Amino acid sequence: MTKKCVVLGVTGSIAAYKACDIASRLRKLDVDVRIILTRAGSEIITPLALETVSANPVVVDMFNRENPWEVEHIALAKRADVFLVAPATANFIGKAANGIADDMLSTTVLATRAPILAAPAMNVNMYENAAVMENMETLRKRGWHFVEPGEGMLACGDVGKGRLAEPEAIVNAVMKLLYPRNDLMGKHVLVSAGPTQEKIDPVRYITNRSSGKMGYAIAEAAAARGAKVTLVSGPVSLPVPRGVERVNVVSSSDMFEAIHANFPACDGLVMAAAPADFTPAVAAEQKIKKNGREGMSLELAATRDILKSIGQRKGNKRVMGFAAETENLRENAGKKLETKNLDMIAANDVTAAGAGFGVDTNAVTLYMRDGSFEQSGSMTKRALADWLLDRLFPQA
Ligand code: CTP
DSSP: OOOOEEEEEEOSSGGGGHHHHHHHHHHHTTOEEEEEEOTTGGGTSOHHHHHHHHTSOOBOOTTOTTOTTTTOHHHHHHHOSEEEEEEEOHHHHHHHHTTOOOSHHHHHHHHOOSOEEEEEOOOHHHHTSHHHHHHHHHHHHTTOEEOOOEEEEOTTSOEEEEEOOOHHHHHHHHHHHHSOOOTTTTOEEEEEESBOOEEEETTEEEOOOOOSHHHHHHHHHHHHTTOEEEEEEOSOOOOOOTTEEEEEOOSHHHHHHHHHHHSTTOSEEEEOOBOOSEEESSOOSSOOOOTTOSOOOOOEEEOOOHHHHHHTTOTTOEEEEEEEESSOHHHHHHHHHHHTTOSEEEEEETTSTTSSTTOSEEOOEEEETTSOEEEOOSEEHHHHHHHHHHHHSTTO
16 A cells, blocks of 8 residues: 655744654654645754655745756645644744645645645734634634644743644644544445536526535545545536546436436435426527517426436435425425435425525434434534434444
8 A cells, every 4th residue: 555645834933843753753654744844944944854854855945946846736735645734833824714825835735635734833822813713713614624732831931822732642633634434435425416507598507506515525525434436416616525536417317317327336325416306398409589578488397306216226225315495394304205215314494594505514404214303403514424424324
């Protein structure tokens, strides 16, 4: 097996010298450590020290013409299994929260899809400053992980929170991200996500408000837990999650075909997409002109219900549906569970705040075939993804 790679960003905090300890501990755990040192960081610790402990070249600045790594920031971003920034200064956190890429480290961190872990280190007043707190909150919402700084006497003499967490705690947090739960290893999970587009004419279509975020979070979570994941996706502007194979579709009919084509090889299906229930009876070949009409009606034909047809051939595969409702949650979801022959259905009231379309949080009630149900409470879609997978594959 090839070694896991941790890209370690070292910024200009006085704690930068502790990066040597972190790199050396990671190396002892058989991790390939690639270090990016900011210019300010290089005032505190030398590249040579970090090169020695990591046994790899250290990248200092992307505009250094002598540096053979200068165009390699994308390669490093891709190589990372975990991206660690320790110590992370207030300045670095502020830049990252705002998408500023003005040096090698901030550029690479913007280009990575790896889980990102930051260990802040700064003066207590800086750490407690609303700007820093808000920047960290922004990054947390984007999925960043933080190792909280410790409390105690700081380099400047102040006492409080801001001291870089212990290298051991940082390394433990890295290892948890490098080797997360692997309980879905060997399983093939099929996930659908997003809306569909139903063609009216070459320039118009019917669609719905599904953002695809829930389905993408499920695909990402299943892949992170070791599953092989096929994601059948309607048109959305989300990046393909790490380790996921995406099949792009446009219409409800395309989605029907793609789900049926991929269903036989899977162990379970999570149907988080919102395929259209109706499609124009005929899609016009040419753009429909107004021609002075006062109004027009569009004839729609029902699409095929994907889950219902899957339900008829599901065998002992696990199938989860979703029900987006605006009223009578239990009754409506219960009916769908029965008629579509599902194992479970995650129902949400899309009118509730912090649930449903476009937002990053969700709250569902999961109804089972035996009539029991469980409420998730409000959580991020990514956390909810794990909660749902725990229930779809219980002994996994
Ligand atoms: N679904 C499907 N095929 C369709 C429409 C919906 O497989 N053509 C799936 C959705 O992906 C979701 C579940 O069925 O997992 C419930 O979707 P929903 O639109 O809420 O239910 P419908 O059966 O379409 O009922 P209604 O629109 O009347 O609420």
